[in-house]
Amino acid sequence: MPEEKQSATEGLERRNHELSVLNATARELNRSVRLDEALEFTLSQVAELLELETGWIWLLDEPSGEPYLAATRNLPPGLASDPRRMDGSSYCYCLDTYRRGDLDGAANVNVLACSRLADLVGGTGGLRYHASIPLYAGPKKLGVMNLASPGWRSLSGEELRLLYTIGDLLAIAIERSRLFDRSAHLGMMEERNRLAREIHDTIAQTLSATVLQLESAEALLEEDPCSPRAREALGRALSLTRQNLQEARRSVQDLRAAPLEGRPLAQALRVLVDRWEEESGVAARLKTVNGASPLPPRVEVALYRICQEALSNVARHARADRATVRLTVTPERALLSVEDDGVGFDPCRIPEGHYGITGMRERAASVGGTLEIESASGRGTTVRAGVPLKEG
Incomplete structure (x- = not known):
C-alpha cells in the first residue's frame, strides 16, 4: 500500500539520519581532547537530532563531587541573565535524584519538571520540563545532560536509546579529556620542580657565596676601622644580599608548593x-x-x-x-x-x-x-x- 510504503521509507530515512548523527558524534568525541568542545558539540548534535533547542550539562567535580555547570545551549533569559540560578550548589531536583542513584540505567533518560524554572514568572521561554540523561563511566557518576524545548513531546523508545548511547559516548570523552588534563598537570609539576632546582643551584648558591664574601670583608674591616664609609657600604650590601637570598628561597618555595x-x-x-x-x-x-x-x-x-x-x-x-x-x-x-x-x-x-x-x-x-x-x-x-x- 502506498501509505505503508511511504511510512516505511520515512522511517528508514529517519533511522539513517539518526545513525549519521551518531557516527558524526562518535568521530568528533573521539577526536577532541578539549572537554568544552566535546560538551558543546554533543549538545548541538542532540538538539539538531531531536529538535530540543535548549540544553545544559552538569558535571561532578572530581576532588569534591560537587556539581558545576559545564556547558549550555540557548538558555532562556531567566537562567542566562542570572548565573546564581545555574549554580551547582543550589537545589536541583534532577541533580539530587541523580546523585542518589535514582536515574540509574538506560531505562531512564527521565522527563522531569525543572526546579530551577519553577518559580520564574517570566523569562522561561516556555520551558518547564526537560529530559535528564545520566552520564556514567562504569559505576562512577560523571554528571547529567538536560535537554528541553517549549513544545515538549514524549520521546520514543528509539530516541531514548539513542540518547543513552550518546550519553555513553560523551562519558568516554569526558574521562579521556580528564586523563589528558591530568597528564598535562603532571608535566607542569615536573617543569616547576625543574625550575625550582635550577634557581636553587644558581641564584641561591651565588647569593650564599656573596654573603660569605661580604661577611669576610666585614670581619677584615673590624681590624682596620679607618674606613667607616666602606663599612657602611658593605653593611648595606650585606643587608640587601640577605634580603635577596630570602626572596630567592621564597620563590623556590612558591614553585615547589603553589x-x-x-x-x-x-x-x-x-x-x-x-x-x-x-x-x-x-x-x-x-x-x-x-x-x-x-x-x-x-x-x-x-x-x-x-x-x-x-x-x-x-x-x-x-x-x-x-x-x-x-x-x-x-x-x-x-x-x-x-x-x-x-x-x-x-x-x-x-x-x-x-x-x-x-x-x-x-x-x-x-x-x-x-x-x-x-x-x-x-x-x-x-x-x-x-x-x-x-x-x-
Whole structure:
C-alpha cells in the first residue's frame, strides 16, 4: 500500500539520519581532547537530532563531587541573565535524584519538571520540563545532560536509546579529556620542580657565596676601622644580599608548593580570605557561584594572584572595615571581584611607584582577560577581573 510504503521509507530515512548523527558524534568525541568542545558539540548534535533547542550539562567535580555547570545551549533569559540560578550548589531536583542513584540505567533518560524554572514568572521561554540523561563511566557518576524545548513531546523508545548511547559516548570523552588534563598537570609539576632546582643551584648558591664574601670583608674591616664609609657600604650590601637570598628561597618555595596545589580556585581563595582576615583585622567574606567548576591552571593562578594583590592593597591603603571577594564561573567566563568599603581613590591618578595595579592588569591580560577598577574618594574600591573561557 502506498501509505505503508511511504511510512516505511520515512522511517528508514529517519533511522539513517539518526545513525549519521551518531557516527558524526562518535568521530568528533573521539577526536577532541578539549572537554568544552566535546560538551558543546554533543549538545548541538542532540538538539539538531531531536529538535530540543535548549540544553545544559552538569558535571561532578572530581576532588569534591560537587556539581558545576559545564556547558549550555540557548538558555532562556531567566537562567542566562542570572548565573546564581545555574549554580551547582543550589537545589536541583534532577541533580539530587541523580546523585542518589535514582536515574540509574538506560531505562531512564527521565522527563522531569525543572526546579530551577519553577518559580520564574517570566523569562522561561516556555520551558518547564526537560529530559535528564545520566552520564556514567562504569559505576562512577560523571554528571547529567538536560535537554528541553517549549513544545515538549514524549520521546520514543528509539530516541531514548539513542540518547543513552550518546550519553555513553560523551562519558568516554569526558574521562579521556580528564586523563589528558591530568597528564598535562603532571608535566607542569615536573617543569616547576625543574625550575625550582635550577634557581636553587644558581641564584641561591651565588647569593650564599656573596654573603660569605661580604661577611669576610666585614670581619677584615673590624681590624682596620679607618674606613667607616666602606663599612657602611658593605653593611648595606650585606643587608640587601640577605634580603635577596630570602626572596630567592621564597620563590623556590612558591614553585615547589603553589597555593593552588591540589585545590580548586574557590577552595584556595577561601584559605586566602580567611588568612587575610586574621592578619589584617578587616572583616572579609567570600561568595562563589559555580565555584566547583574547574578552570585552566593559568587562569586559576592569574585570578588567585589578582585577588592576593587586591586584598594586599586593601590592607595597606583602604582603611576599610569590610572586604568582599566574589567568584562567578559560567561556561563562557570567569569573573572575580574584590570590593571594600574604604576611603577610595581616583583610579586615573595613581602615584608613581605603585606597581600593584599594573601587575594585576598584566596578569589578567596574560590569560586573555581584562581588569577594571571602580573607585572614588570616600566610596570604597572594587577591582573586577574577567577572563573568557572560550576561544574566539
